[in-house]
Amino acid sequence: MSLDQPAAFRTRAIAGVLHPTTADEVAGIVRSGPRPLHPVCTGRNWGLGSGLPVGDGATVLDLAGLDRVRSIDLDRGYAVVEPGVTQGALTDLVRGTDRIFNLTGSSLHTSVIGNALERGVGVHRARTEDLVGLEVVLADGHREQVGWWPGTSAVPRQHGLGPTLTHLFTQSSFAVVTAAVVRLLPRPEEVRVLPFTFAPDDLADAVDVLRSWTAQKLVPPTTKVYNPVAAQANGVRDDYLAHVCLSGSGEVVEALGSVLAAAARRSPLVPAPASAADEVVRGTYAGDPDPADTWFLRKSQGCPAGRFDAERGLLMFLPVVPFSGAAVTRAAEMVRACCVAGPGITMNVLDSDTVDHVIGIGFPAGDPAGVAEARETLDRLHQVFGAEGFLPYRRDVDRPGTATALQARIGQALDPAGVFAAGRYASGQPSSAASLRDASDSPQRNPIRRDSSTASV
Numbered sequence: 001m002s003l004d005q006p007a008a009f010r011t012r013a014i015a016g017v018l019h020p021t022t023a024d025e026v027a028g029i030v031r032s033g034p035r036p037l038h039p040v041c042t043g044r045n046w047g048l049g050s051g052l053p054v055g056d057g058a059t060v061l062d063l064a065g066l067d068r069v070r071s072i073d074l075d076r077g078y079a080v081v082e083p084g085v086t087q088g089a090l091t092d093l094v095r096g097t098d099r100i101f102n103l104t105g106s107s108l109h110t111s112v113i114g115n116a117l118e119r120g121v122g123v124h125r126a127r128t129e130d131l132v133g134l135e136v137v138l139a140d141g142h143r144e145q146v147g148w149w150p151g152t153s154a155v156p157r158q159h160g161l162g163p164t165l166t167h168l169f170t171q172s173s174f175a176v177v178t179a180a181v182v183r184l185l186p187r188p189e190e191v192r193v194l195p196f197t198f199a200p201d202d203l204a205d206a207v208d209v210l211r212s213w214t215a216q217k218l219v220p221p222t223t224k225v226y227n228p229v230a231a232q233a234n235g236v237r238d239d240y241l242a243h244v245c246l247s248g249s250g251e252v253v254e255a256l257g258s259v260l261a262a263a264a265r266r267s268p269l270v271p272a273p274a275s276a277a278d279e280v281v282r283g284t285y286a287g288d289p290d291p292a293d294t295w296f297l298r299k300s301q302g303c304p305a306g307r308f309d310a311e312r313g314l315l316m317f318l319p320v321v322p323f324s325g326a327a328v329t330r331a332a333e334m335v336r337a338c339c340v341a342g343p344g345i346t347m348n349v350l351d352s353d354t355v356d357h358v359i360g361i362g363f364p365a366g367d368p369a370g371v372a373e374a375r376e377t378l379d380r381l382h383q384v385f386g387a388e389g390f391l392p393y394r395r396d397v398d399r400p401g402t403a404t405a406l407q408a409r410i411g412q413a414l415d416p417a418g419v420f421a422a423g424r425y426a427s428g429q430p431s432s433a434a435s436l437r438d439a440s441d442s443p444q445r446n447p448i449r450r451d452s453s454t455a456s457v
């Protein structure tokens, strides 16, 4: 993991970086090593702080060296992976089989576990849906398994019996995760990604059509909509671009494709040339991504994963918005009011009522004025979206959330001595940066100001 301090964030004092390679070594460090510890998998949480902890003085526990796929079962559809296993590595293992792994749109060099712990979003569903079990090292050094594990029952199931403990440890700093069980999806017979464009003036109507298609199950809840800035990565200029993925048996895909073509003729959505959803895009949905990381490189304007923190300035804001034309149009207005040069926005449909927005505020790395402007823009977005109730589902290291009373009690019970550093989400320890509260906690009047930050992610 590179410990380039990403320019967008306050510089942290890091006490050191440890590189264990086994879960036993992790347990030993937790029992008698330095503290507080900040665990990361591959540290590529770009736009939210990458590998940085929230506070000063933490020792980073870099788990990239725990990189074994401990087991894989294609019949039952699961793999047991360690933190350093990347989505590219897991995909390579299932290429040519009757299973696929639910990939994200980030680099193939990002971690399966890191993204799941962050509750990230894959092209087929949220990564939390893929996660069925975790191995955790608790603050007292004990290793425990929660959720479903091979050998417990024949069928991997997320919830099992009784209280579900798995998600105590996602968006959490209550333990170090040393392995996870993730589901592998059945490989679809056919995968087709249909590109549609629409004009910015048709945003509300087009979103309502997509919502109706989703609610009535014409399309699965996996559509991505790119605003005109983000659409450029797929060769589309000036218009919004929607990627609608149909997958399953060839006959079903064919039939749905015809139904959609007819439905689109009665809507503002216009079928786009195949180049707007080419083989690189289709391969990611089909579980066969281009090993050269091409989809990510298009979005990062050619910057490879290993150089991203050193070369790219990026802040991300990820609010969850109701899936309706009115709400999405309101979100677009708020973004315009907060930023002069429009940022790239990707909207991920999560279900028939919910669409997350990934708003990337880019700036030249090494430009202090650009950094300051980007931070101010992000603060305004937090304030304006917070006042609307469109809250982010992920936080960055300079703007952590605060724990509820019950979350804090559980954190204190699991980690009374503060072995683990305060995280970006509910932490048992008082967060040193918690004073930078969510705008929704302290709304300000008229927070909108204009600046010139741009973004292209």
Ligand SMILES: Cc1cc2nc3c(=O)[nH]c(=O)nc-3n(C[C@H](O)[C@H](O)[C@H](O)COP(=O)(O)OP(=O)(O)OC[C@H]3O[C@@H](n4cnc5c(N)ncnc54)[C@H](O)[C@@H]3O)c2cc1C
Pocket (backbone or CB within 6 Å): 039, 040, 041, 042, 043, 044, 045, 046, 050, 051, 063, 083, 104, 105, 106, 107, 110, 111, 112, 113, 114, 115, 117, 118, 119, 120, 121, 122, 172, 175, 176, 177, 178, 296, 299, 300, 423, 424, 457
């Ligand atoms: C162009 C671009 C496209 C992107 N597309 C997507 C996308 O489609 N979907 C998406 O979700 N994200 C996306 N991202 C964001 C990001 O790159 C991914 O979410 C990435 O998977 C997160 O980094 P990571 O896997 O290295 O996790 P890490 O940075 O290693 O971990 C994330 C966080 O989890 C916690 N953590 C990590 N490991 C442990 C552990 N072992 N024990 C306890 N806690 C731990 C820490 O708090 C850490 O900060 C994108 C970013 C860019 C720039």
